[in-house]
Amino acid sequence: MKYSAIITDIEGTTSRISFVTDVLFPYARQHLPDFVRSQQQLPEVAQELAAVRQQLQAPDADVEQCINALISWLDADQKITPLKSLQGMVWRAGYQQGHFTGHLYPDVIAQLQAWHAQGINLYIYSSGSVAAQQLLFHYSDAGDLTPLLSGYFDTRIGAKRELSSYAAILQQLQLPPNQVLFLSDVIAELDPARALGIATVQLIREQQAPSDHPTAHDFYQIEV
Template structure:
């Protein structure tokens, strides 16, 4: 067992799914249009608007067209990098203004601290952008947890249900798969990781359908040594 690295998902794993669906998504939907209209000339925002045009196959799409596409993608919960990146920019304002704090289960915060103190490297892999991940942990209800993590992965490394994504992560970690543990509530993500020999645990936080993977109701039940 003795894992040298643990990779954790966020939604349904360290944090309530409803924090994203009931707080973050509506906030982004409400504030994204004005944010883009205001900041569209900023290089970081302009680059994401160009990426949206490429996804749409419409090089001449207007800013309003891009905003309409983003709102459609939010409604459909699309895991698209430009959307996730722009959402992260909007959420940063919300966190900094104190409009909300990042939810994290107390058992997750406690065990992440414990594992890091044991010398285990901790990583995050979520469909949300790296910026959004860091904001959630920086402004979490348990304080700034960013120092616990050695790195973050998002959709830039690949989709979470694709085996190639986990191969790329292993390449980055430079560890054999049997020394890496992946935590998620989604069976299809765990399936992809397990096919490479990565150890897996499925979190059953909110009545998720159980799978063949080892299961835990909280982080205290996860054995790492």
């Protein structure tokens, strides 16, 4: 077995990009304001609102100012941690109420199961919060797939285009880079991983431009 661990991106890799842009983002945009207003006393929500105020450098910002900032960040697709955390809470409510299920390509479902059966540890690294990642796999099209996964990484470990983020992941995995495979559709994420010696495969599912990384059109084509 070449790899002890496989790390995979979500958007454009395990899941349609349009699932996020056409389902999750509009749902969050519609429901986030009322969610924050009605749940602002919950400790987990209050903590994220404090982080919003810190981000704005406005410690006295009221809830409506925080909501306006969150919506503007959402519209600009900003990878800001308190936004991602609050989005995750809104999505949790949506998943739990059955408003949608987490989209995964059928080849992803089959291969995650196969790789897990082979003893390979599987991890997710996405700019969406860990909570949002767990929801997608818990409420997936194929049911609860979280037992297949050994861990999750989000922007708290670092931005996905920064070499230091992949160094931090390797430190957590306690594995040499040549035993780790990273899957993504984004060249700018694959480049820093490869620079550290991590094996890479670029997924080309939706007209992504190919690169000098090994490529695959689905998970069946990936040699592990």
